[in-house]
Amino acid sequence: xxNCQNCDAIVTENLCGNCGQNIELKRIDKNYAKNEVLNLLGxxxxxxxxxxxxxxxxxxxxxxxxxxxxxxxxxxxxxLILSSVIYTIAAHYFKIDVKAEEFYKKxxxxxxxxxxxxxxxxxxxxxxxxxxxxxxxxxxxFFKKYPYNxxxxxxxxxxxxxxxxxxxxxxxxxxxxxxxxxxSFIIYSFAFLYISYAIGSFFEHKFYNYVKAFxxxxxxxxxxxxxxxxxxxxxxxxxxxx
Numbered sequence: 519x520x521n522c523q524n525c526d527a528i529v530t531e532n533l534c535g536n537c538g539q540n541i542e543l544k545r546i547d548k549n550y551a552k553n554e555v556l557n558l559l560g561x562x563x564x565x566x567x568x569x570x571x572x573x574x575x576x577x578x579x580x581x582x583x584x585x586x587x588x589x590x591x592x593x594x595x596x597x598l599i600l601s602s603v604i605y606t607i608a609a610h611y612f613k614i615d616v617k618a619e620e621f622y623k624k625x626x627x628x629x630x631x632x633x634x635x636x637x638x639x640x641x642x643x644x645x646x647x648x649x650x651x652x653x654x655x656x657x658x659x660f661f662k663k664y665p666y667n668x669x670x671x672x673x674x675x676x677x678x679x680x681x682x683x684x685x686x687x688x689x690x691x692x693x694x695x696x697x698x699x700x701x702s703f704i705i706y707s708f709a710f711l712y713i714s715y716a717i718g719s720f721f722e723h724k725f726y727n728y729v730k731a732f733x734x735x736x737x738x739x740x741x742x743x744x745x746x747x748x749x750x751x752x753x754x755x756x757x758x759x760x
Contacts, residue, residue, distance in 0.1 A: 529541055563591075572681040576716035579677070605683045605687050608691060646680075648742065651672075652738035652742045657674075657675070678712075678717055713735050714729075
């Protein structure tokens with residue numbers, strides 16, 4: 519038995535059961551520095567690890583989080599918000615948000631729908647959380663035979679939509695230098711295919727599950743946007759009367 523050098527507790531194994539300190543501290547060398555950099559980047563756990571695992575094995579990663587281990591992955595809501603913030607920063611840096619605002623003003627003039635759409639464009643983290651509630655509703659309906667509750671479906675969508683936002687980050691970067699419609703089309707198509715595959719395969723690897731996942735996402739997104747438009751129109755009518 520030895521005493522921990524950190525908290526002085528009695529230790530019988532390699533790790534202190536009180537504070538988690540290693541009994542034998544490794545020498546600071548090249549391997550130590552490499553591991554520290556990887557830990558800082560989150561390659562073995564954390565945000566970067568979550569991004570990597572969700573891209574390579576989405577269904578297995580989410581199932582593992584729900585059923586076995588919730589330490590290595592970034593929390594689902596946090597992951598969605600961080601991913602959305604990264605997209606918002608990329609869109610702002612490459613002036614995508616400015617182009618979107620100009621398009622909204624040209625299409626809708628002085629309508630109150632313009633500030634609503636601007637808010638969605640500039641606050642994807644919050645708007646995605648609102649949107650996924652509608653998507654989760656349809657996912658629950660289409661996959662009702664599977665034993666997952668509404669909150670577990672929310673977790674699935676947070677991870678999947680967060681990863682999709684990171685995929686979409688490629689678009690403003692690439693189109694800044696190569697402004698071709700086909701490139702944007704490929705990127706957006708890949709993002710939607712990823713969403714369909716990730717949601718569908720989480721329940722079961724069957725083709726019709728991918729199709730159901732696509733329509734669940736599509737319906738949830740459409741209904742969310744319709745409600746946005748209705749809310750903006752009602753607000754516009756009220757303010758005009760006042």
